[in-house]
Amino acid sequence: MSWSERFEGVRDLAAGSTPDRSTPVLLGAIAVLIGVVVLSPLLWLLIKTQSIPTGRLLSLLTSDTTLQVTLNSIILVAVVTILSIFVGVPLAILTAQTDLPFRRFWTITSALPLVVPSYIGAFAFVSAFGPRGELAGLLGPLGIEQIPSIYGLHGAVIVLTFFTYPYVFLTTRASLLSFDGSVVEAARSLNATRWEAFKRVTLPQITPGIAAGSLLVALYVLSDFGTPAIMGYDVFTRMIYNEMNARLDYAAVLSLLLVGLAITIVWLESRVGGGREGAYVTRGSRRPGTIKLGRWKYLALAFCGTIATLCLVLPVGILLHWLQRGGQGFAGGGFTFEISTAWTSVGLAAAAAFLCVLLAIPVAYFAATTDSKLASIPDRMTYVGYAVPGVVLGLALIYLGLSYVPFLYGTVFVLLFAYVVRFLPQAVGSTKSSLLQVDPHYVDAARSLGESPTAAFRRVVLPLVMPGIVAGAALVFLTTMKELPATLILAPSGIETFVTYIWLVQGAGYYGQAAIPALVLVVVSGLSMLVLLGRERYDVT
Amino acid sequence: MSRNDGRERTQAFDDVETAVDDPTRTVLQLDSVEKTFGAETAVEALSLAVNDGELLTLLGPSGCGKTTTLRLIAGLERPTAGTVRINDEVIAGDGRFAKPEERDVGIVFQDFALFPHLDVSENIAFGIQDLSTEDRENRVEELLELVDLQSHSGRMPNQLSGGQQQRVALARSLAPEPDLLLLDEPFSNLDVRLRVEMREEVRRILKRAGVTAISVTHDQEEALSISDRVAIMNDGRVEQVGDPGEVFEDPESRFVASFLGQASFLSARVTEGSIETGIGAFDREVLSGPIEAYDGAHVDVLVRPDDLQALPTNESMADGYVSHRQYNGPSFVYRVTLHSGEEVHCLHNHSQLFEPGEPVEIDLTADHSLAWYPAE
Numbered sequence: 001m002s003w004s005e006r007f008e009g010v011r012d013l014a015a016g017s018t019p020d021r022s023t024p025v026l027l028g029a030i031a032v033l034i035g036v037v038v039l040s041p042l043l044w045l046l047i048k049t050q051s052i053p054t055g056r057l058l059s060l061l062t063s064d065t066t067l068q069v070t071l072n073s074i075i076l077v078a079v080v081t082i083l084s085i086f087v088g089v090p091l092a093i094l095t096a097q098t099d100l101p102f103r104r105f106w107t108i109t110s111a112l113p114l115v116v117p118s119y120i121g122a123f124a125f126v127s128a129f130g131p132r133g134e135l136a137g138l139l140g141p142l143g144i145e146q147i148p149s150i151y152g153l154h155g156a157v158i159v160l161t162f163f164t165y166p167y168v169f170l171t172t173r174a175s176l177l178s179f180d181g182s183v184v185e186a187a188r189s190l191n192a193t194r195w196e197a198f199k200r201v202t203l204p205q206i207t208p209g210i211a212a213g214s215l216l217v218a219l220y221v222l223s224d225f226g227t228p229a230i231m232g233y234d235v236f237t238r239m240i241y242n243e244m245n246a247r248l249d250y251a252a253v254l255s256l257l258l259v260g261l262a263i264t265i266v267w268l269e270s271r272v273g274g275g276r277e278g279a280y281v282t283r284g285s286r287r288p289g290t291i292k293l294g295r296w297k298y299l300a301l302a303f304c305g306t307i308a309t310l311c312l313v314l315p316v317g318i319l320l321h322w323l324q325r326g327g328q329g330f331a332g333g334g335f336t337f338e339i340s341t342a343w344t345s346v347g348l349a350a351a352a353a354f355l356c357v358l359l360a361i362p363v364a365y366f367a368a369t370t371d372s373k374l375a376s377i378p379d380r381m382t383y384v385g386y387a388v389p390g391v392v393l394g395l396a397l398i399y400l401g402l403s404y405v406p407f408l409y410g411t412v413f414v415l416l417f418a419y420v421v422r423f424l425p426q427a428v429g430s431t432k433s434s435l436l437q438v439d440p441h442y443v444d445a446a447r448s449l450g451e452s453p454t455a456a457f458r459r460v461v462l463p464l465v466m467p468g469i470v471a472g473a474a475l476v477f478l479t480t481m482k483e484l485p486a487t488l489i490l491a492p493s494g495i496e497t498f499v500t501y502i503w504l505v506q507g508a509g510y511y512g513q514a515a516i517p518a519l520v521l522v523v524v525s526g527l528s529m530l531v532l533l534g535r536e537r538y539d540v541t
Numbered sequence: 542m543s544r545n546d547g548r549e550r551t552q553a554f555d556d557v558e559t560a561v562d563d564p565t566r567t568v569l570q571l572d573s574v575e576k577t578f579g580a581e582t583a584v585e586a587l588s589l590a591v592n593d594g595e596l597l598t599l600l601g602p603s604g605c606g607k608t609t610t611l612r613l614i615a616g617l618e619r620p621t622a623g624t625v626r627i628n629d630e631v632i633a634g635d636g637r638f639a640k641p642e643e644r645d646v647g648i649v650f651q652d653f654a655l656f657p658h659l660d661v662s663e664n665i666a667f668g669i670q671d672l673s674t675e676d677r678e679n680r681v682e683e684l685l686e687l688v689d690l691q692s693h694s695g696r697m698p699n700q701l702s703g704g705q706q707q708r709v710a711l712a713r714s715l716a717p718e719p720d721l722l723l724l725d726e727p728f729s730n731l732d733v734r735l736r737v738e739m740r741e742e743v744r745r746i747l748k749r750a751g752v753t754a755i756s757v758t759h760d761q762e763e764a765l766s767i768s769d770r771v772a773i774m775n776d777g778r779v780e781q782v783g784d785p786g787e788v789f790e791d792p793e794s795r796f797v798a799s800f801l802g803q804a805s806f807l808s809a810r811v812t813e814g815s816i817e818t819g820i821g822a823f824d825r826e827v828l829s830g831p832i833e834a835y836d837g838a839h840v841d842v843l844v845r846p847d848d849l850q851a852l853p854t855n856e857s858m859a860d861g862y863v864s865h866r867q868y869n870g871p872s873f874v875y876r877v878t879l880h881s882g883e884e885v886h887c888l889h890n891h892s893q894l895f896e897p898g899e900p901v902e903i904d905l906t907a908d909h910s911l912a913w914y915p916a917e
Binding site: 439441442444445446447448449450451452459460464 | 615616617640641642644646647648650651652654656657658667668713714716717723
C-alpha cells in the first residue's frame, strides 16, 4: 500500500506539470533573471560592506551610536508589537465572537486606521499635541503652558500602534472566523468552561493568526521611516537617512543590520506560527457560539469607541480642520499645491503598476505551474521587496546607480526600479494566488482540444486570472502613491509628488498646505485596502 | 417504439445504433509501454490494442498505473520506453513525441474541467475555432442535441448540475471529432444515484458518436456495466483483457479473481476424480480447465457469494458457523468461518435470517465451472 501511496504522490506531482519541458526552461530562465535583477540592490549592499576594512567595520559595529540605534529600534518594535496585540486581539474577539452592538460598524472602524499612512498620522498627532498644536492652543487661554512633549519614543509608539494594530486585528479575526466552531462545542461537551475552552482550544488555534499579524506590525515598524523621523526618535531608518550623505559606509553597515533584524523577526515568527497551516486551513462550517457580554457591553463599547476616536476621528478631523482653516502662518510659507504634482504621482504609480504586472506574470506562472522545489526560488527572490525597507533600497539604488549605470542616475527610471523592487511581491502574490485557483486540467483540456501551451494560456488561463492581475496592479498603483522613503531619496530634482510635497511642507511646519495631498493619500490608502480585502474576499459580517 | 416489434426491442437492449465503418480496425496500439517517475515504475511492459468504436475500460485499484496510462495516450506524459500508435501512426516512442494538441485525442476529466469563464456553447466550440462560424454553430447545435442540453446552451458551468457538466464535457471533447476519447474516472464526481443513470447515458452518447473510447475507473461495477472490454491493471501491468463476462467468470490470475466481486478462495486437495474442500468433496468436473497435472496437490478454488448457500444444521453436521452478517437491503451476505479456518461468503435474500454463531452447512450451488489457482 505504501508503494501505491507514494506513487499517487508522484503522479499528483506529475499531473500538475506541463508535459512539454522546453516551455518551463525558458519561462524559468526569465523568472530567475527577474529575481536576480530584483535582488541586485541587496547584493550591492553586501559587496559594499565587504569592501570596508575589518578594523573600521568593527569600530562602526561596536560604536555607541550603533548600539543605541539597535536598542532603540528593538524597543520600538517590541513595544508597538505588544501594544498592537493588546489592542487588536480584544477588538477581533469582540467583533467576531460576542454580541457587541453594531459589530459590523466596529469591524470596519477597527480595520480602517490602516488606511492612514503612518507618517500622515504622525504629522496629524504632532499638529494636535505638539508644542504649537491644537491642544496647546486650546489649553493656552486656560493658563496651562506646559503639556507633555509628543516627541520621542512615546510619540512614535502611540502613532505606530494606532495605525498598525489593524494588522493584528485582521489576521486574528480571520483565524477566529475560519476555525471550526464545533471544536469549541466539543471542548465544552468535555466539560471545559468557556474560559478553559478559549484557553485550550481557541487560543492555540488563533495564535498563528496573532503571530502573523504581529509579524506584519513588527516589520512595518522596523522599516517605517516617516514616523520616527517626525517624532525625532533615532532608529535604523532615520540614522541611515541621516548618514547617507556623510558616512556612506556607515549607512551601508546600518542597512545590513536592519535587514538582518528583519530576517530575525521573520525567523522568530516562523517559530511561533509554525502550525499556521492548521489554523488557516480548517474550514469551519459552524461558527462558535456568541459570547454574551452582559454588563461588560458598555466597557466594550467604550473601548471600541476610544480606539476609533483616536485612530480615525482625530487624524481625519485634523486634516479637515487644516483644509477649512487657512490663514497666515498656518497656510503661507510660499507653498502652493499644484495640480501637476497629482499627475506626476499618478503617472509614476501607473508606470510602476504596469511594470510590476509585466514582470509578475512570468514569475507567478512559473511558481504556480511548476512543481519542483526550485520553481519557487524566483518567486521567493522577489519577496526581497518585503524584507528591504524603503530607506535601505533608496540608499542601495543611489550608489548602485552611481557605480554601474551613471547615465541613469538621477532619472525617473531609478525611482521606478525602486518601486518595482518594493512592490513586485504584491503583484506576484496576487497573480499567483489567482493562478493557483486555475485547475491545471483546464490547460490539459485546452491542449487536448488542439491548443498550444501559449494559446491555452491566452484563451483559458489569462481570462481566468485577469481579476487577480488587475487587483495586483491596483495594489501596486495605490501603494506606490503613498511610498515615502524611496521616493524622498530617489525622486529626481524637479519631480514633485504628493509625498515629496507633504514632506517638504511638514518639514517647514506649514501644516495647512498639506491638507489636500494628505487627504488624497488617505483616500488612496483606503482604496488599496478595499482591493486587498476584495481579493481576500474578506468577510465583514 | 411499437409494442409488437420484437426485433427492435432486442436491438435497443443490446446496443445503440453506431456509426463505425470497420469494427475490427485497430485505432490505438500500445507496445511495451513503460513509464517511470524517478525510482517508481508507474507503468511496465504495457501492450494493448483498441478497435474502432470500442469502449475499453482500464480497471484497477488506485495507484495501479491506469491514470498514467491514460495520460501517456493523451500526450500529457512522455513514455520512458515503448511506442504508442494511433491509426498506425507512431505518436510516442521511436524518438517521436506528438504534443497533446497534435494528437486527435479528446479527454473528459474527472472534475470535467469546464472552462468557468465560458458558457456551455462556448465550451463546446472551444476546440473547433478553425471551422467557419456557420459550421461551428451547426456542430455545437448537433452536439447539444446529442447530449440533450439544447435548452442550456447559454448557461455558465457553475449553473449546471454534475450530470449536465459531464455531458457538456463529453460534447466539448467530441466536437473536434477525435480519433480517440479518454475518460478519466468519469463518474467519480457524481452522486451514487446519478452515477448509474449517467453510465447508461454516456454509453449511449459514445456509441451514437461512434467514437473509440478508453475510460479509467476503480469501480468494478461501472467497468463491467459500460465497457465492451475491460483491462484489469495491477502494479503497472495489465493482468487480463477481455469482455466483462469473461473476466468476471474466468479470471486468469488470482489478483483479477480477488479484485472482482466479493471473492473467497477455498483450499482444495485434488484426488483422482474428486476434490476435497472445507465444505465437502465434489466432483472434479466442477473446476474449469484441465486439472490432471495437479493430482494429489492443493489448489485454491474461487467461490463468490452467489456460488454458495448456507443451510441451517446441527453442530455435528456443520461445516462452520456464521461469523458476520452484511445487510445490503434486498440481500444479506453472510460470512461463514469454516472449521478449516477459512472464511467464505454466501448470498441470501433478505428473508433468510441466520444469527451470529449459528452452525451452518455450506452447499455449492454454482451453475458454472469454478476457476482455480495453484495453491500459494
